[in-house]
Amino acid sequence: MSSHHFTVWLSGMNNQYARREVFCWNTCHELKRFWEREIGKQTCYRESEEHRLGRSALRRLREEWKQRLETKLRLRNNPDETDKRANVG
8 A cells, every 4th residue: 555645834823833744645534534424423413313303292292382372362362253263163
């Protein structure tokens, strides 16, 4: 296996502290693979969590209670609407 090297110059505010880092191509490839796997794991976890939350009954229950509360408030604020519904139904 051939080993390719490349050089990265790192410098801060003062050039006297500049240093040269030499990385082996294999090391860079391994780092890239490592982070790609980590990102893949996180993406998989996020998607499974979104799927789990989508199936959750809690979201449906909250929506049902919100609709019930809105209906009660609407009927409380418009008592005439209650009479109309009773006459139609």
